[in-house]
Amino acid sequence: MTGTAVHFGAGNIGRGFVGLILHRAGYEVVFADVADTLIDALKQTPSYLVKEVGLESSEERVDNYRAINSRTDEAEVIAEISKADIVTTAVGPTILRFVAPVIVAGLRGRPDDSPPLVVMACENAINATDVLAEFVHALVPDEEDWAALSAKAIFANTAVDRIVPAQSAEHGLDVTVETYFEWAIERPPFDGQEPTIPDATWVDDLAPYIERKLFTVNTGHASTAYHGHVKGIHKLSDALADDEVRAKVEGVLAETKRLLVDKHEFAPEAQQAYVDKILGRFANPYLPDTTDRVGRQPLRKLSRTERLIGPAAELAAMGDRPEFLLATVEAALDFDVPEDPESVELKKLLATLNPADATTRITGLQPGEPLYDDVLAILERKVAATAAPTA
Numbered sequence: 309m310t311g312t313a314v315h316f317g318a319g320n321i322g323r324g325f326v327g328l329i330l331h332r333a334g335y336e337v338v339f340a341d342v343a344d345t346l347i348d349a350l351k352q353t354p355s356y357l358v359k360e361v362g363l364e365s366s367e368e369r370v371d372n373y374r375a376i377n378s379r380t381d382e383a384e385v386i387a388e389i390s391k392a393d394i395v396t397t398a399v400g401p402t403i404l405r406f407v408a409p410v411i412v413a414g415l416r417g418r419p420d421d422s423p424p425l426v427v428m429a430c431e432n433a434i435n436a437t438d439v440l441a442e443f444v445h446a447l448v449p450d451e452e453d454w455a456a457l458s459a460k461a462i463f464a465n466t467a468v469d470r471i472v473p474a475q476s477a478e479h480g481l482d483v484t485v486e487t488y489f490e491w492a493i494e495r496p497p498f499d500g501q502e503p504t505i506p507d508a509t510w511v512d513d514l515a516p517y518i519e520r521k522l523f524t525v526n527t528g529h530a531s532t533a534y535h536g537h538v539k540g541i542h543k544l545s546d547a548l549a550d551d552e553v554r555a556k557v558e559g560v561l562a563e564t565k566r567l568l569v570d571k572h573e574f575a576p577e578a579q580q581a582y583v584d585k586i587l588g589r590f591a592n593p594y595l596p597d598t599t600d601r602v603g604r605q606p607l608r609k610l611s612r613t614e615r616l617i618g619p620a621a622e623l624a625a626m627g628d629r630p631e632f633l634l635a636t637v638e639a640a641l642d643f644d645v646p647e648d649p650e651s652v653e654l655k656k657l658l659a660t661l662n663p664a665d666a667t668t669r670i671t672g673l674q675p676g677e678p679l680y681d682d683v684l685a686i687l688e689r690k691v692a693a694t695a696a697p698t699a
Contacts, residue, residue, distance in 0.1 A: 310334035311393035324483030350375035356481035361594035389414025408443035473597035533602035559632030612672025624678035
């Protein structure tokens with residue numbers, strides 16, 4: 309056995325991607341989560357299946373794990389961190405602040421002569437581990453104390469990529485995933501002492517990989533969902549099979565390709581091959597993914613540095629009007645799924661704010677930014693439509 313890895317987030321991504329890869333690497337995985345039912349199921353079940361579906365499907369059994377309820381048994385999680393080799397997360401970027409106090413306590417309990425704890429946030433966000441490290445640092449304001457504590461950890465950014473759709477409850481802990489995956493980890497923080505994770509891709513400069521993934525996979529995924537939702541299409545692969553939706557998604561990815569090629573000097577043909585691969589993944593009919601699931605949390609996905617406004621603002625700053633990305637922003641503002649709290653909040657903001665305030669509140673754009681006027685025009689239409697009386 310390689311060692312122990314504490315993983316926050318025992319959901320589908322945690323079990324079907326990060327936990328699986330760590331298991332393959334020989335780690336005993338300790339799943340930490342606040343979901344009582346999920347943790348109880350993991351405690352009572354000695355293994356689960358990860359089912360990779362596509363043209364070449366396969367199944368893999370994951371065992372040798374433990375599970376802790378991090379809400380009711382926080383002290384036990386802290387004790388595990390104090391002696392673990394790795395801590396990873398797949399909880400969502402907004403939850404990282406709640407993980408930070410437990411990591412601080414775990415580091416304080418760690419012997420000074422222990423190898424540094426490897427901390428990696430595996431989230432769909434740019435430099436998520438840096439964000440987590442900032443939350444950890446904020447809890448240790450004394451710089452001398454921080455110097456001693458931070459010496460016990462290595463914080464490394466990662467870029468993660470695997471489509472894990474919503475799962476049927478009847479399958480229990482088993483997880484269905486696509487066959488493709490990528491886990492890129494920045495090499496420099498380790499100073500030549502990278503942990504043993506054979507399925508990881510170690511890179512000297514992670515930034516291009518993070519943005520390539522976020523502005524291709526996540527941007528394309530969200531675009532497919534929002535345009536499909538507008539047309540009333542439920543299954544994601546069916547949305548991409550629709551000629552109108554596909555044309556809009558291809559237009560979006562042509563725009564982000566221009567940005568990535570210009571910014572990171574990717575070879576145009578290599579980026580186009582990556583785009584084509586991504587579209588093939590979205591079209592996988594074996595994945596039971598839906599436009600409602602992929603489009604959820606529209607406020608986060610419409611925020612300033614995220615997958616739509618982020619690349620659109622950079623293109624606009626280059627003097628390149630992002631026509632297809634703007635159309636997707638408009639489609640995202642029409643995302644209406646009552647079961648999604650952010651969708652409900654979005655409707656409320658459109659009904660109560662004026663267009664200028666809505667533009668800044670929802671997208672983070674400020675007057676004077678090159679993209680601002682185009683997005684303001686969209687919000688003017690949406691706010692007017694929301695305020696208009698219905699017949």
